[in-house]
Amino acid sequence: MITHKIPINDFISEDYELIAIHSSLDDYKLAYTINAALDIRLKKNDSNLEIEIEEGKSAFSNYVFDDEENDVVWTLIENKTTILTSKNKTSQLFDAVDITVFLLPEFRKADYLLKIENIDSYFNEEEIIGKILAIKNITTAYALDPTNLKSKNNLIF
Template sequence: MAVHKLQIDDFVTIDYELFAIHSSLEDYRLAYFINQNLRLLLEKCPKDVSVKAREGEGCFSRYFYEDQETGAIYNLIKNRSSKAVAQQSAAPLFADTLPEMATGIYLLPELKKVDYILKVENTPSFFAPSVLTAVLLDIKHITTAYTIGHDKLKSKNNLIF
């Protein structure tokens, strides 16, 4: 009797582009400037993206836009979420006086220096990542922006939402 194996990799196709954005702006201000320069209408999603990690569960703000003409879907996601963790004290006498520390939880832990991720799904055939990168770099408040290679990501499953 023959054994048939199905490789899951056969069904996984990469139909999205990822862009790393380094900026010190708040997420709503960055979405505003991206909307102005790319002629998009990114809107805040009511539900944040949540990811469970060793450090805890992180919630990441998400801005969404679906282009009706091309079918492209744009997602702007913050890469870092802070979680307050209470410090443990050896002596119970000082338990109430220790401040809480914030730990960082990342959507893509292998890209800890990236502030935001722009995910473009269902890209049309005429979509040019280099043009989008150039427009992002023209925004005054963005320090740098570049494409992210899919082969370098170990935590691709965090991008499923």
């Protein structure tokens, strides 16, 4: 009997663009300003994106806009969050330590990620980045290549 193995990479779709955003704005303020700049309607997702690490579960807030007219899904995700964990098994009040967890650890300096799915050949990434850079309190924004990410599995949701 012949066994046919399908690598997991065959199921991972890379038909999306990823933009890293450096900003000191809170997530809801950033979503509001991006909505105004790009004429989209990002809304807070009720469920956070969770990643389990050794120290515990981390939750990343995210905002989603499903543009049904153009069949494009926009997702704004925070790249870093803090979890409170104890140093040892017997948890005391002052034994707790804050640990910063990154969605994409290879891009630790990025505060937020904008994932744009189901794009077509007419999508102009430079124009989107230009509009994002025009927003006050955004330090920088740039495109990331999703094919070279080590932790791209964290972006499957």
